[in-house]
Amino acid sequence: MKIRALTLSLVSVATLAGAVPPAANAQGLRAAGVPQAPRLSSPSVTLPAPGAGTVTRSADFIVAVVNSEPITNNDVQIRMERTRAQMEAQGVRLPPQDVLAKEALERLIMDKILLQNAKEMGLKVDSYAVSQAVKSVAQQNKLSEEDMYRRLAADGISKEQFREELRNQMLVQRLRERDVDARVKVSEFDIDQYLREQRSASAGAAAANADINLGHILIAVPEGASNELIEAQREKAKKLMAEIRSGKDFFAAARESSDAADASQGGLMGLRSVDRYPELFVQATQKAAIGSLVGPVQSPAGFHILKVVDRTLSGVPSVAVQSHVRHILLRIGAQLSEEQAAQRLEDYRSRIASGQATFEALAREYSQDGSAQGGGDLGWAGPGRYVPEFEQVVESLQPGQISQPILSRFGMHLIQLIDRREVKLSQREQREMVRDLVREKKLDEAYVHWQQEARAQAYVEYREPPQ
Template sequence: MTNLFALNSTHVLAGIRALLSVGKPFEKKRNLGVTLALCTALAVPGWAQAQSNVQARPADYIVAVVNSEPITNKEVQNLKLRLQKQLPPGAPSLSPQALTQQALDQLINERAQLQQAQENGIRVDDNEVEQTALSIARQNQISIEDLYKRLAIDGVSVSGFRDQLRKQLIISRLRERDVDNRARVSDAEVEQQIQSEQAGQAGSARPIDLNLAMILIAVPENSSDKEVAELKVKAQQVAQRAKAGESFAALALSFSQALDRGANGGEMGLRAADRYPSLFVESTQNLRPGEISEPVQSGAGFHILKVLDKKQSEMSSAMLVQTRARHILLRIGNELTEAAARSRLLNYKQQIQAGTDFATLARQFSQDGSASEGGDLGWASPGQFVPEFEQVMARLRPGQVSDPLVSRFGVHLIQVMERREAPMTVREQREMVRNQLREKKLEELYANWVTELRGRAYVELREPPQ
């Protein structure tokens, strides 16, 4: 049987998930300017300072220097425009100054990370960039040519797109080396977490689910006592503004220096309390939904927390949803193009809808080892198949047949036969707990890492962006 088990592409694509809606089909009218955060590097050789407030400013000029590498006003304005487009519907509007600062901070952080990667000899060749572009197209179920055409409609050139992919792959590789490898979870930690959860379920008090929003006022590494005190005062002022009734979401977008720059109003999502840093849980344990904490300090800086939701967790039944599906696979090669495979599978789908048995067509035409079983892949748990296959399968109802979809193995036609809830094995439960603990560690490690890199860089702010 073809190996449809998930390959380790998560790390490769992690750095570009904020840039593209990976794994989600493009909507016909979707504006790729919303899903692409492409920054054009326009390092100009020099700039002329305005001699007076009346004299016209040059077309472009340097607004900041990161370790001798310039960031130009045009770069900031281009990114500012894209950030503005990325704001979700209904989100509070930001002042132009807040958006400008957010764009500048994001570019400074990116420069610092790319320079660190260069110092460590991290490179990404053209072939890796091309393969990543192909993966993005496949997971969005379009051809690479269609991807480039849609980018062009939004004014994004192929070279600009590939340049940004290269940057994000380099940053992803740097993060994997410096951060991901440090997020190890021991068997003892897993066992301790399992015992803690079991004790919580056995006791009278059920576990708590929390949804918190956060504003981070970062404290750079090696800050002096005076600088720390000034940043603490700033955090207290922001907290007081939030408590006085200002929109927490708007303040997060204006002031937060967290990884998401305050996107979604700083909301971190509903999750079990033990998946938040213990500092956050302790600081909000006496707060009701809607209430805001005083600034609390961690290694990353000062955190202002708002409780969006707090409720008792549903008792875990250690169950998961499994899917039984079957497929027809056509492999792409010299004798069969992707377009021809899609056309052929569309014809099979029409035959199935007209009453032809799926299994009969699979036995006759599928080029997968499962063909002899009518394409039946058996019962599968989440994460068992490659993402591009599983994401389409997850959207199908029992009995429904997909449109042709492209994976790294070829072109597929999928039919979901049935779904069921099944108890998790001991091994699956332990692996789930391990992943949860690792995710929690990664969040904390990555936040501190970005702050440290920014703190070590020499950043000179020049003329303010306009």
């Protein structure tokens, strides 16, 4: 199957490592009224297709200076080539060359400004966090780290360069969480206003305009596949669908068998308007009831199995998949480094696996947050309750499974998924989900303004145009 173009987006990398830990009490949870970074329904950091990173370089020269740091023509060409490969892989029409060059240069300028600001504030990303991010990227692409580095090297991206790019983007994300998130507040009035707007907008709308949440499993078909392989994949999809109809958990099946980027989230694509879904998916599910299964549906990418998880005209889900988890938290500081905390949690994990101790007992003894007294139990929680880097791990676990040590903005965690269920949400729970939706919208707006402010305060000198 063709591997997608390299995407090292700022927000994507936010799910891979934690930000600066706040002073408030921390359980990996979103504290009521405390804004967090926006969540992505399917975070994706993917590798370039073979040859995607190959750039024919001319003589290099400086095209811009940002606060005394240069950006070269080669820098722009590399960014353009990655953007071009990504757009082609997604089937997006390419803009003219001069427009692509201008956009690439402006993104490089903005990246450099934010990175400079992060370093001026003394923000750092330890090697452990970078290694954790690298491991996550490899897992997303279903490759070993060695194979991933070989793929990158074939496209002219060294191991050191890749790690440095991840480190830089994680630095900027920590800057954002420090400078932007604290600005955003969501009041009860904001929630009421959102609900009024949604009711007004949906009053005369047809059901086709409803927001929907689909579960998705992709059985991929490679480009140029033979008729025999296509039929084999079709049969594989039919067999998997029959297993789900016979009682196999859809979300477990997605994690085990789906070739889509959202597989680690159990195939959940998230509640969104129909215009943000592929037309093929909308047409296939428009008459399907909540909870029903549709497919296999064929597309050029392969065969899709779809589950209608929720449908709503108000923009507020009526049902959600909840997870019951417990955790052990070790805070990072002068007395405990990230690597030391990870080693301790690895030891706890081994002791649990060997039967020498229980998760609950170790949590009561060692966990450094308010859940310790209850054996680390965080109760039942739906989407959006945990910060993204914590939630991503929870969604990847099977009931009873214990994670590897995971770094979040609060510290180092060991997480166990106790169980998972699908429930009808109470009015209070629906309002909390609306709070997350409103927060995401406000965060996006605040992030744009923040970038504009940073750009206005920086010194940028344009030299020769990129060639």
